[in-house]
Amino acid sequence: MAEPQSVITQVSADQGLPPVMQDQGQEFLDDDSLIHLNIQENHYYITRDQLMSLPESLLLCLFPSGVFMDRTGQVITNLTSQDEVYVGNFPPDCFEYIMESYVRAQEDLINFPVDEIFNRAQSSREPSRFFGFASPSAMAPSSSNSEAEILHEKPSIIVLREDLDYYCVPFQSLAFPEGASEELKSELTDNFIAQVKLAAGSYLSAQTSVFEGLFSSNRLKRPQKTASGETVSKLGPAEQHLMDMLCTSGFHDSSVWGNRAQEPGKTVISSLSLCRLLNETTQEFRDKADSARRSYEEKVESSRALSESPSLTPLMSRTSQGSTAAEVKRKSRLSSLADNVRSRSASRNRSSSRQNRDHTPTLYDLVPKPDINSKLLLFWKKPARKCWWGEEDLKLTLKLYGEIDSETGKLLLLPQGPIVTLEVSVKLHIRRVWTLELSVVGVE
Known part of the structure; x- marks a missing residue:
C-alpha cells in the first residue's frame, strides 16, 4: 500500500x-x-x-x-x-512542523474512525458490542455530539505558543580611542550592544524546555531547600495549576518545544509546541486496544478448550470375592451420589463458561478510558494568554575588536585590530507571553 x-x-x-x-x-x-x-x-x-x-x-x-x-x-x-x-x-520550518502535525491528525481521523474500528460486527444480523463504547441503549446519537465525547472521538491538538522578548543590561565599562568622533563612538557602542543581544539570544534559544520559563517568574516564591539541602523553586498556585493541566493532557516535565527560533534582527524568540491529546484516536491507544483484544480472545479460546475436554471418571473396580452383599450395596449408593455431585458441578462449570463467552466486553472493560482533563474545553476555539516577567544574571562570552585595560578593567572598543575574547556580566529582563488553545480536528 x-x-x-x-x-x-x-x-x-x-x-x-x-x-x-x-x-x-x-x-x-x-x-x-x-x-x-x-x-x-x-x-x-x-x-x-x-x-x-x-x-x-x-x-x-x-x-x-x-x-x-x-x-x-x-x-x-x-x-x-x-x-x-x-x-x-x-519561519518556514515552523510552518512545516504545523502542517505535518495536522496532516497526521487528519489521516487518523479519516483512516481510523473511532466508531468504526472499535465497533465491529459479528454477523450481518446484529452488531457486536465487542470493543464498543457502551451498551446499545447508551449509544444515542446525541451523546456522541456532546463536547465531552468529542475529546474522545476526534483527534485533538493542544497548541502552546511562547513569545519571548528580552532586554539586555550589560555591566561593562567601555572606552574609546583618543580623538574618536561621536559618530564612531555611537557606532562602536551599537556594535557592542548588538553582540550582547546576539549572545543572549543564543543562550535563550538553547533553553528548549517547555516549563523552564514558568520557574523564572518574578512572582514566584523564594527558592526553598529540601531535606537533602538541595535548592528548588516552587511554582505559584496559578503556574502549578497550568503545569498540572498540561502534564495530564500529554505534556511531560521534560517536554521540549517542537519549534523554537529567534526572529532575525530582533530580540524576540518564538516557540511552539503541538501536543497530541492522548485519546482513542492515537496510535498508542490503538496498540493497547489490539493487545487487549488478542489477550481476551486467547483467554476465551483457552477457556473453551478446557470446558469442552472430556472428563475422566474412574471406573468402579470389581468387588472382591470376600465382600458381602450389604457392602456392595453400600458402595453402589456412595458411587451414585458422587457421580451426581460431579455431574452437577460440571454442568455449573459449562454454564458459567457459556455465559462468559456470551458476554462480550466493551472497549473500556479491557482498556482504561483515557482520563482527559475536561478543563481543556475552556480553551477550545478560545485562545487564552498568560504574561509574566522574569530576570536572570549571567555572563556572556563575546569576541570584539579591542583590548582590556588591565588597570581600569575597561574595554577599549576599536573599529579594527586585534580581537579580544572576554566575559561580560549581563542582567536579562525577560517577558514571556504564553498562548494556549485546544484544536479539535474534524469539528467546525
Missing part, C-alpha cells in the same frame, strides 16, 4: 503550479481551491480548507493583519491559485 502523499508541497520559486493533488481519493474541483504561500522565499501549496482549519492563534501568527497580502504589501481581495500570498515574518 502506497504511503499517502503530504498535503504540503515545497517547490522552487521558478517552478509552476504543482500537479493537482489528491485529497482522499478525490480531485479538487478547481485550481482556486489551492493557495500559493511564499514564506520567506519558501513556496508551499495548500488548500483553503487546510489553511482555514488551523486554530486562530496560529492563523494570527501567519497573518497578523488578518488579510492576505502580496510581496508589495498590497491586500489580495480576490484570491486565486495564481496569486502569491507573501508571509515574511514566520
Whole structure:
C-alpha cells in the first residue's frame, strides 16, 4: 500500500503550479481551491480548507493583519491559485512542523474512525458490542455530539505558543580611542550592544524546555531547600495549576518545544509546541486496544478448550470375592451420589463458561478510558494568554575588536585590530507571553 502523499508541497520559486493533488481519493474541483504561500522565499501549496482549519492563534501568527497580502504589501481581495500570498515574518520550518502535525491528525481521523474500528460486527444480523463504547441503549446519537465525547472521538491538538522578548543590561565599562568622533563612538557602542543581544539570544534559544520559563517568574516564591539541602523553586498556585493541566493532557516535565527560533534582527524568540491529546484516536491507544483484544480472545479460546475436554471418571473396580452383599450395596449408593455431585458441578462449570463467552466486553472493560482533563474545553476555539516577567544574571562570552585595560578593567572598543575574547556580566529582563488553545480536528 502506497504511503499517502503530504498535503504540503515545497517547490522552487521558478517552478509552476504543482500537479493537482489528491485529497482522499478525490480531485479538487478547481485550481482556486489551492493557495500559493511564499514564506520567506519558501513556496508551499495548500488548500483553503487546510489553511482555514488551523486554530486562530496560529492563523494570527501567519497573518497578523488578518488579510492576505502580496510581496508589495498590497491586500489580495480576490484570491486565486495564481496569486502569491507573501508571509515574511514566520519561519518556514515552523510552518512545516504545523502542517505535518495536522496532516497526521487528519489521516487518523479519516483512516481510523473511532466508531468504526472499535465497533465491529459479528454477523450481518446484529452488531457486536465487542470493543464498543457502551451498551446499545447508551449509544444515542446525541451523546456522541456532546463536547465531552468529542475529546474522545476526534483527534485533538493542544497548541502552546511562547513569545519571548528580552532586554539586555550589560555591566561593562567601555572606552574609546583618543580623538574618536561621536559618530564612531555611537557606532562602536551599537556594535557592542548588538553582540550582547546576539549572545543572549543564543543562550535563550538553547533553553528548549517547555516549563523552564514558568520557574523564572518574578512572582514566584523564594527558592526553598529540601531535606537533602538541595535548592528548588516552587511554582505559584496559578503556574502549578497550568503545569498540572498540561502534564495530564500529554505534556511531560521534560517536554521540549517542537519549534523554537529567534526572529532575525530582533530580540524576540518564538516557540511552539503541538501536543497530541492522548485519546482513542492515537496510535498508542490503538496498540493497547489490539493487545487487549488478542489477550481476551486467547483467554476465551483457552477457556473453551478446557470446558469442552472430556472428563475422566474412574471406573468402579470389581468387588472382591470376600465382600458381602450389604457392602456392595453400600458402595453402589456412595458411587451414585458422587457421580451426581460431579455431574452437577460440571454442568455449573459449562454454564458459567457459556455465559462468559456470551458476554462480550466493551472497549473500556479491557482498556482504561483515557482520563482527559475536561478543563481543556475552556480553551477550545478560545485562545487564552498568560504574561509574566522574569530576570536572570549571567555572563556572556563575546569576541570584539579591542583590548582590556588591565588597570581600569575597561574595554577599549576599536573599529579594527586585534580581537579580544572576554566575559561580560549581563542582567536579562525577560517577558514571556504564553498562548494556549485546544484544536479539535474534524469539528467546525
